[in-house]
Amino acid sequence: MLETIDLTKKIEKKEYRRLLPDLRNRLYDLQKTCWDAQIPSVILFEGWDAAGKGTSIKALTRRLEPRGFKLYPIQAPRTYETHMPWLWRFWLKLPNYGEMAIFDRSWYGRVLVERVEGLTPEPEWRRAYQDIVNFERTIVDDGYIIVKFWLHISKREQRRRFKKLERDPLTAWHVQSEDWDHHRKYDTYLLAVEEMLERTDTEWGRWTIVEATNRRWAWVKMFQTIIGRLEEVLESRGFELPKPHDSPPEGESDKPNEQGASPC
16 A cells, blocks of 8 residues: 555645645634534544654644644553553543544554554454544544544655754754664564554544655645545534635744754
């Protein structure tokens, strides 16, 4: 599946700046409409190390109403969390009705890093596929919207980004020894990703693979995907979509920081 993805896709800076204001305004309007309609949403970002999850989230949330969403950077479970059912900590992070939760990594770590690094016994991570499908089906049946992104870059591009980060003293801390260890296991992780996408891509929880070599292309695709999904659900539930409005040109202070921004 992933070997067929065209990672050379890109969008020019001029076109990106033309599209961005309308995309940001539209997402803000839809966020407010979902708030009024009491429709909660879950947006999760998975992808390779240095694929741009953090900077993508920053770009997407820049114009959102901060009281209407929460961001959760997911790391390894804490000790007390390991004594609970493994999805328990994610249930606690689900947003209230009308709100949005954004996950920088998610419950899919169970079938990715925990699988590849041997942190979870095989019978447990194999059962996790069905656990995940059931979990997502349950919350969608309760009215939630789920949008899932896999940010895809090549092994060569990942190495290039690691090297670039390491050359700058201000960003070198982003690259740890375990990141290089994961890089060396790229092909092993690729098999795990392929199986994850195949077994957890469902009618209610569709995956969107984002060609993330070009940051501007990735951001536009993510904006358009989220906007399209929110509009689809609002219309299907009989809510009136917000009307488009004119966007003022963005000033210098609104331009995304593309120079020196960490792609992690």
